[in-house]
Amino acid sequence: MESKKVLTIDEACAYLGYKKSYLYKLTMSGIIPFSKPNGKKLFFEKIKLEAWMLSNANPGSNERGKVAATYVTSEKKRR
Numbered sequence: 001m002e003s004k005k006v007l008t009i010d011e012a013c014a015y016l017g018y019k020k021s022y023l024y025k026l027t028m029s030g031i032i033p034f035s036k037p038n039g040k041k042l043f044f045e046k047i048k049l050e051a052w053m054l055s056n057a058n059p060g061s062n063e064r065g066k067v068a069a070t071y072v073t074s075e076k077k078r079r
Helices: 009-016 020-028 046-053 061-078
Strands: 006-008 043-045
Touching (some): 006 009, 006 046, 009 020
Antiparallel strands (some): 006 043
């Protein structure tokens, strides 16, 4: 599965660590990217799954501190 670019529903479940029923729910809700050629089987592009998994990333406390310091510094320069 490491070298595969397109995954079946079973492979996507294993890759994401989700149950099949939950993955079906995500697809039917339009939450997760998928393809359904010929209206039958579901397929998932691995690169799109990776982008989806990282789409709502929250910065760690270290990163938030850097952003806050940059903001404070830039605000002082404006005044």
